[in-house]
Amino acid sequence: xxxxxxxxxxxxxxxxxxxxxxxxxxxxxxxxxxxxxxxxxxxxxxxxxxxxxxxxxxxxxxxxxxxxxxxxxxxxxxxxxxxxxxxxxxxxxxxxxxxxxxxxxxxxxxxxxxxxxxxxxxxxxxxxxxxxxxxxxxxxxxxxxxxxxxxxxxxxxxxxxxxxxxxxxxxxxxxxxxxxxxxxxxxxxxxxxxxxx
Ligand SMILES: Cc1cc2nc3c(=O)[nH]c(=O)nc-3n(C[C@H](O)[C@H](O)[C@H](O)COP(=O)(O)O)c2cc1C
Numbered sequence: 001x002x003x004x005x006x007x008x009x010x011x012x013x014x015x016x017x018x019x020x021x022x023x024x025x026x027x028x029x030x031x032x033x034x035x036x037x038x039x040x041x042x043x044x045x046x047x048x049x050x051x052x053x054x055x056x057x058x059x060x061x062x063x064x065x066x067x068x069x070x071x072x073x074x075x076x077x078x079x080x081x082x083x084x085x086x087x088x089x090x091x092x093x094x095x096x097x098x099x100x101x102x103x104x105x106x107x108x109x110x111x112x113x114x115x116x117x118x119x120x121x122x123x124x125x126x127x128x129x130x131x132x133x134x135x136x137x138x139x140x141x142x143x144x145x146x147x148x149x150x151x152x153x154x155x156x157x158x159x160x161x162x163x164x165x166x167x168x169x170x171x172x173x174x175x176x177x178x179x180x181x182x183x184x185x186x187x188x189x190x191x192x193x194x195x196x197x
Contacts, residue, residue: 001129010135011186013135015175033102047103058153062153098134099173102124105117117167133174135172139168
């Protein structure tokens with residue numbers, strides 16, 4: 001798949017098979033993330049790659065508990081609102097039971113932290129698409145990165161005291177008939193462009 005095709009056919013997958021992906025595929029995805037551009041070549045993005053089912057379940061439970069305690073306001077961002085309301089109902093699993101959750105953290109006192117993490121996530125999603133794997137950007141651990149319980153748990157998994165989670169993604173085999181991720185092109189109706197010649 002060439003770069004343009006990988007970009008144009010990447011779509012978010014939210015249903016996964018439980019089977020684990022190959023180590024070789026995972027290494028390629030992580031390599032792609034580590035090769036992403038970063039501000040000042042700081043290379044401070046920290047990748048925490050979670051494949052342990054108990055840890056994934058623990059994180060889903062911690063996130064659900066944290067969201068369930070939050071209130072929805074008129075101006076609450078729609079995806080956050082959905083996370084809160086689903087958690088209050090008790091059935092919310094933010095990582096869609098994917099076999100792999102890749103968390104990217106970065107320095108708290110570094111202006112490019114989120115940009116660097118997002119560049120890494122996009123590189124990894126494109127590589128996952130090229131490998132015929134499904135993936136999806138996951139924002140919930142960014143929203144919950146200051147939650148006491150989530151932070152304490154992530155510190156045990158290797159998050160450093162001077163780091164915070166900025167972005168995550170899930171990856172796995174898509175739970176589709178042919179095992180491939182959905183690749184239908186998404187109509188682009190926003191993202192205006194002005195050419196100034
Ligand atoms: C910054 C960012 C945060 C996102 N957070 C989530 C998320 O938490 N959960 C989710 O299911 N999708 C998330 N997405 C995926 C978007 O919903 C998705 O990219 C968008 O609807 C376009 O659809 P597509 O990815 O299939 O092209 C996120 C995407 C971005 C770029």
